[in-house]
Amino acid sequence: MLRRLICAAAMVVAACRTETPRRSFQLATTTSVENSGLLRVLAARFEQRSGIAVHPFVVGSGKALKMAEAGEVEVTITHDPEAEGAFVAAQRPELYRQFMWNDFVIAGPPDDPAGARQARSAVDAFARIHRARAKFASRNDRSGTHTAELRLWRDAGADPAANPHYLRLGQSMASLLRSASELQAYALTDRATYDALAPSLELRVLFEGDPRLRNVYALTLVRRDRDTQNHRDARRFAQWLLSAEGRQAVEQFAVAGKRQFRWIDG
Numbered sequence: 001m002l003r004r005l006i007c008a009a010a011m012v013v014a015a016c017r018t019e020t021p022r023r024s025f026q027l028a029t030t031t032s033v034e035n036s037g038l039l040r041v042l043a044a045r046f047e048q049r050s051g052i053a054v055h056p057f058v059v060g061s062g063k064a065l066k067m068a069e070a071g072e073v074e075v076t077i078t079h080d081p082e083a084e085g086a087f088v089a090a091q092r093p094e095l096y097r098q099f100m101w102n103d104f105v106i107a108g109p110p111d112d113p114a115g116a117r118q119a120r121s122a123v124d125a126f127a128r129i130h131r132a133r134a135k136f137a138s139r140n141d142r143s144g145t146h147t148a149e150l151r152l153w154r155d156a157g158a159d160p161a162a163n164p165h166y167l168r169l170g171q172s173m174a175s176l177l178r179s180a181s182e183l184q185a186y187a188l189t190d191r192a193t194y195d196a197l198a199p200s201l202e203l204r205v206l207f208e209g210d211p212r213l214r215n216v217y218a219l220t221l222v223r224r225d226r227d228t229q230n231h232r233d234a235r236r237f238a239q240w241l242l243s244a245e246g247r248q249a250v251e252q253f254a255v256a257g258k259r260q261f262r263w264i265d266g
Helices: 002-018 031-035 038-050 061-069 081-091 122-131 144-155 173-183 191-200 229-241 244-252
Strands: 024-029 053-058 075-078 095-108 136-138 166-168 187-190 204-207 214-221
Touching: 024 061, 024 229, 031 038, 031 053, 031 173, 031 191, 038 053, 038 229, 038 244, 061 075, 061 081, 061 144, 075 229, 081 095, 081 144, 081 214, 095 122, 095 173, 095 191, 095 229, 122 144, 122 204, 136 173, 136 187, 144 187, 173 187, 173 191, 187 191, 214 229, 229 244
Parallel strands: 024 053, 024 075, 136 166
Antiparallel strands: 075 214, 095 187, 095 204, 095 214
């Protein structure tokens, strides 16, 4: 009897050792895609359809493109058109497509000490924050959000470093919003992450709706010299995401009952 049990256990161990590992590929994506909850939806639906797991690295857009350049990931989802343009010119990826967008909003303390609510534009809101020397929480991480923030400071003719209350936090979008809430500071944020966290924040959306705050996301599939299984799985994900099924997953995604992302036809 004991011998039979030992043999049976040995057979189970052998079967486990020879079990085919689950297929996966590496994706670098922005913190806003993960913090909003969209990444979990996309990864789950794709794995259900294909049996292929998404192995994500959640980083800023700049870091995501650097990882792609270094061969550390097969595909990226980013929201920094300027950096993406430079990457496409230098790396000539297999696929580059701007496929969805949401918007940035300017959030801040409910009492709005800088008067951002009265601003005529996003640039005017940033100028008011700068003139008031109000607290402003910055991603400071070369993410797409940080790049958009720096562009708004530049267009406002303001050097944020001149504000003693300019806070370079170097945090993900969700962490930065929590810090801004605790510090009662202004922040630039994508709407999806703000809506996901709004019930727990002492922040309000103070300015929105400027076309300059449109936040465009792109899918990039890198080019490889060798067509490995890993790369084929990444290509399959890219094709799925840009398909009618992927579009449906994006367009149906909602936070607190509000649709968050719009599709870009191309």
